[in-house]
Amino acid sequence: MMHVLGLLLALTLQASPDPTLVALRALLRQMSAQVERNKATFGATRAMTDAKHRLRDWVETRLARETGDVDVRAMNAGLHDAFTGANLLCDDCELNVMGYVDDVRISRAEPFLVVITAMGTSCGYDESAYVYRLTGGRWQRLWEHEQNTDTPPRYLPQQIHDIQISAPASDGRRLLMELGSQTVCGGSFKDLYARAWRLDGRSTKVLDTTVFGNDGYPPLLGRVTTDDVLFAYTADGFASGDTHVAVRRFVVEGDRMKQIDPVAMLPRDFVLEQLPNPRHYGDIPEPTRRCASADEWQVGTRLFEGPKRYYRVRWTPPFSFTLVSTSETPYPDCLEIDSRSDVYPDILHWRF
Numbered sequence: 001m002m003h004v005l006g007l008l009l010a011l012t013l014q015a016s017p018d019p020t021l022v023a024l025r026a027l028l029r030q031m032s033a034q035v036e037r038n039k040a041t042f043g044a045t046r047a048m049t050d051a052k053h054r055l056r057d058w059v060e061t062r063l064a065r066e067t068g069d070v071d072v073r074a075m076n077a078g079l080h081d082a083f084t085g086a087n088l089l090c091d092d093c094e095l096n097v098m099g100y101v102d103d104v105r106i107s108r109a110e111p112f113l114v115v116i117t118a119m120g121t122s123c124g125y126d127e128s129a130y131v132y133r134l135t136g137g138r139w140q141r142l143w144e145h146e147q148n149t150d151t152p153p154r155y156l157p158q159q160i161h162d163i164q165i166s167a168p169a170s171d172g173r174r175l176l177m178e179l180g181s182q183t184v185c186g187g188s189f190k191d192l193y194a195r196a197w198r199l200d201g202r203s204t205k206v207l208d209t210t211v212f213g214n215d216g217y218p219p220l221l222g223r224v225t226t227d228d229v230l231f232a233y234t235a236d237g238f239a240s241g242d243t244h245v246a247v248r249r250f251v252v253e254g255d256r257m258k259q260i261d262p263v264a265m266l267p268r269d270f271v272l273e274q275l276p277n278p279r280h281y282g283d284i285p286e287p288t289r290r291c292a293s294a295d296e297w298q299v300g301t302r303l304f305e306g307p308k309r310y311y312r313v314r315w316t317p318p319f320s321f322t323l324v325s326t327s328e329t330p331y332p333d334c335l336e337i338d339s340r341s342d343v344y345p346d347i348l349h350w351r352f
Contacts, residue, residue: 020058021086027051032099035122041155042121043098049148052128055117059104063139072106079104095185096122109165116160124183126157143203157183161218169226173200177224192220196229207250207257214243223348227252236272242283244269262319265344267297270321271311288341291334298334
């Protein structure tokens with residue numbers, strides 16, 4: 001009898017769902033009920049922006065209780081429990097998660113806190129990002145990025161894979177990099193995004209570029225300094241084509257960023273970057289060979305079931321490449337197989 005009374009008392013004292021989250025759940029369920037009317041926006045309406053801001057503001061009420069020494073693991077766990085109590089998580093959903101949210105991800109990027117929230121759509125989760133800095137003893141939002149139904153040219157839900165913030169320059173400014181991609185419905189090959197903002201008391205977007213790549217996990221890796229952004233991803237491989245690792249580097253130039261070399265790390269990848277159609281069919285049927293001139297290399301290709309074509313490439317380490325010539329037949333002085341043509345350097349930690 002005492003055991004039963006104890007159980008009843010525990011159930012009575014159990015915390016009720018957070019009223020803000022209950023109201024958020026009702027708003028999301030309304031959009032879910034109208035998903036067929038809004039297929040073009042993956043079920044989202046203008047109410048999605050309201051829902052994102054309600055969730056963001058609710059997280060900020062939790063941050064307001066924290067000092068500079070935030071236990072992010074405990075905070076993430078606490079948010080998860082609150083979502084579970086409000087029936088906002090769906091563990092057995094597949095692609096259509098409209099009406100739900102995913103776990104908030106809070107991480108440190110000293111001296112900042114990075115918060116990523118996720119709203120369900122009919123095609124996976126649409127993620128938004130916010131950065132906070134401790135000011136006057138309180139965590140204050142200094143940057144945010146959302147995709148909403150009124151985001152031009154059209155609403156495209158996004159996954160956020162990485163946010164990095166550079167060390168401060170001599171004048172205190174920093175560069176923030178965001179790497180993302182289309183949601184899960186984009187398929188094995190999808191648009192990948194790299195964006196950057198200059199932080200100098202305000203945030204100014206200086207880079208917004210899209211590439212087409214293979215959806216690995218994560219689909220792109222990068223690093224940021226005070227003056228440049230660099231990221232690498234797996235390109236090509238469409239249908240029966242060979243994949244290669246592509247590199248993109250951008251440097252700050254006023255209020256924007258300009259792309260510069262490198263575009264690849266190995267001779268074969270450089271050749272694939274030069275081909276006119278980045279989604280070509282074909283492969284690299286033989287190993288890269290070093291030529292008699294020590295800085296020149298031969299790369300053979302076969303495209304569209306056509307004949308082989310050979311590319312002679314000048315490689316000045318670490319990442320400078322020049323196309324010297326092309327030929328329908330192998331170059332007679334390019335015979336040596338050299339393992340250097342197959343080893344990728346750790347470009348993300350390279351000092352340019």
